[in-house]
Amino acid sequence: MTVIVGEPVHLENQVVEENKKNDSLESSELVLDAGFKMPEPKDLISTEGFAAPDTNAFGNTFRDYEAETERKKIVAEFYRQNHINQTVDFVRKMREEYKKLDKAVMSIWECCELLNTVVDESDPDLDEPQIEHLLQTAEAIRKDYPNEDWLHLTALIHDLGKVLVHPAFGGLPQWAVVGDIYPVGCAFDESIVHHKYFKDNPDYHNPAYNTKYGIYSQGCGLENVLVSFGHDDYMYLVAKENGTTLPPAALFIIRNHSFYALHKSGAYTYLLNDEDKESLKWLKIFNKYDLYSKSKVRIDVEKVKPYYLSLIDKYFPSKLRW
Numbered sequence: 482m483t484v485i486v487g488e489p490v491h492l493e494n495q496v497v498e499e500n501k502k503n504d505s506l507e508s509s510e511l512v513l514d515a516g517f518k519m520p521e522p523k524d525l526i527s528t529e530g531f532a533a534p535d536t537n538a539f540g541n542t543f544r545d546y547e548a549e550t551e552r553k554k555i556v557a558e559f560y561r562q563n564h565i566n567q568t569v570d571f572v573r574k575m576r577e578e579y580k581k582l583d584k585a586v587m588s589i590w591e592c593c594e595l596l597n598t599v600v601d602e603s604d605p606d607l608d609e610p611q612i613e614h615l616l617q618t619a620e621a622i623r624k625d626y627p628n629e630d631w632l633h634l635t636a637l638i639h640d641l642g643k644v645l646v647h648p649a650f651g652g653l654p655q656w657a658v659v660g661d662i663y664p665v666g667c668a669f670d671e672s673i674v675h676h677k678y679f680k681d682n683p684d685y686h687n688p689a690y691n692t693k694y695g696i697y698s699q700g701c702g703l704e705n706v707l708v709s710f711g712h713d714d715y716m717y718l719v720a721k722e723n724g725t726t727l728p729p730a731a732l733f734i735i736r737n738h739s740f741y742a743l744h745k746s747g748a749y750t751y752l753l754n755d756e757d758k759e760s761l762k763w764l765k766i767f768n769k770y771d772l773y774s775k776s777k778v779r780i781d782v783e784k785v786k787p788y789y790l791s792l793i794d795k796y797f798p799s800k801l802r803w
């Protein structure tokens with residue numbers, strides 16, 4: 482694996498090494514899978530069945546941000562920082578910087594391994610290293626949708642963007658990487674976790690950004706909406722720019738899986754276009770496995786690795802620019 486360790490990326494003063502392009506990775510060379518036909522989610526009937534538990538590994542209901550646990554304070558402080566700092570200017574700056582993909586050259590699996598040490602401070606349900614979560618999600622969804630290999634791989638990679646907290650990527654603070662996401666440039670919906678902290682976000686008081694539509698219009702499509710920067714958007718950029726042959730619904734899932742205000746609370750639907758509405762069906766399915774597979778049950782990595790390597794090979798180049 483080639484991790485290009487340059488000067489750390491500072492949020493205020495972004496110093497990043499010159500773009501080191503890997504010529505063999507130009508997306509124009511990647512053959513698109515023209516024969517791919519998306520099935521309708523309702524046509525796919527589960528077989529063995531993944532049983533979603535009622536409580537998380539700590540004995541609480543899932544996504545309970547008020548439960549008195551040792552994680553409560555850490556999570557609340559995480560959202561305070563996140564909600565104060567995610568502004569339109571910040572998101573624009575980060576997207577500009579991270580779509581250069583000049584931080585590392587590595588395979589998907591190498592990135593999974595890099596996540597071995599990353600623990601997510603925004604998550605009230607999980608304190609395991611992220612690689613466990615990736616495999617738990619993928620294996621759970623595979624049980625119910627055995628033939629949708631694209632969905633298994635989507636699950637495996639959906640959180641790989643958390644690699645941004647790794648020192649080799651400049652060690653971004655957690656508030657810029659994990660947690661739920663939401664649009665910036667329009668009013669922050671009340672359903673967003675710890676909404677109260679937004680009052681210290683400068684955009685909250687900016688009349689250009691604090692109305693229902695803000696800088697957007699009815700049905701403009703999520704592709705045209707700036708969402709708070711983090712692992713969703715980054716992994717979406719990585720997959721797209723490296724020319725993945727995964728279907729559009731997979732990219733939609735990756736980019737919006739933390740957008741709970743949309744897929745759980747039904748907020749912001751007026752920003753969706755027709756394609757988004759189709760993909761949202763898949764995202765809702767995906768979410769069940771992403772959320773409820775978080776448990777202390779360990780996966781035998783070596784046993785399942787060959788299967789996932791074959792999927793990576795099918796949908797991605799062997800090395801990606803990150």
Ligand SMILES: O[C@H]1[C@H](O)[C@@H](O)[C@H](O)[C@@H](O)[C@H]1O
Pocket residue numbers: 601603604605640659660661662738739740741
């Ligand atoms: O704490 C979690 C975690 O960071 C997940 O990876 C993210 O997708 C969720 O939306 C968030 O609530």
Ligand SMILES: [Fe+2]
Pocket residue numbers: 639640712738739
């Ligand atoms: Fe995530």
Ligand SMILES: [Fe+2]
Pocket residue numbers: 614618639640771
């Ligand atoms: Fe996840």
